[in-house]
Amino acid sequence: MITHTSAIVFRTVDYSESSKIVTLFTEEHGKIAVMVRGVKKPKSKFSGLMEVGNLLDVVYYYKSSRSVQTLSEASYLEKTFNIRTNFEKIATLTSAIELMNQLLHDEEVNLPIFEVGKRFILWLNETDQSPQQIFPYLQIRLAELVGHGLQLHIKNEDDETPQSQYFFNLETGLISTDSAASYSYKLTQNQFMYVRLALQSRSSRLMEIDFETGELKHWIEHLDRYFKYHVEGFRNRKSDAIFEQLLQE
Secondary structure, eight states, rough: EEEEEEEEEEOOOOOSSSSSSEEEETTTTEEEEEEETTTTTOOOOTTOOTTTEEEEEEEEOOTTTEEEEEEEEEEEOOHHHHHHHHHHHHHHHHHHHHHHHHHHTOOOOOOHHHHHHHHHHHHHHHHSOOOGHHHHHHHHHHHHHHHEEEOOEOOOOOSSSOOOOEEEEEETOOESOOSSSSSSEEEEEHHHHHHHHTTTTHHHHTTOOOTTTTTHHHHHHHHHHHHHHHHOOOOOOTTTHHHHHTTTT
């Protein structure tokens, strides 16, 4: 079956002197592997397209009995060249792609995650703000989309008055003033403010939070532990070695 759909490049692996096997997250068939023949040749029609995080319009021959499909055509769905010239954006993008990749099964069609991923990449391409600060928002949105959304358990969610302490319960996903659970982390005021704004969809205000050194890094680590608790096989991202250097700044 000839399939024409949109895709996000997740991963590339060399296959031969001229070809690669590329993992695509597609709208039509979810996460699939495709053979891209001749991509490493200088004059290949696929030259420059098979980069992690690229948004593509693709055509491939799909057969459900095959583990690797054959890519026949590809072009940019949206050009995101600004990401490629910025170290912080590349590091954030790579970690975001690896996170989404872990949360999706092969051939799992998930249009909400596809749309969130697409919007995140487009935002990353255009923003002039610190990109790593939006990463926990992506984590929170993806947790919701895989069925493990966080919830506030606070008397008045709109109350701007700082309280003494808040806790993140890994078992239930509740953010509350109760630390009775076995697996819970105490949040700083900035971390609590972040999750409250994220759950209220006030994403523009997230960039205004002035994190202290290490606060953002620890908040991302808390959310990763939450994924590990609820998502079987979830592991540390290989790309985080570079990403974490940015979080130390």
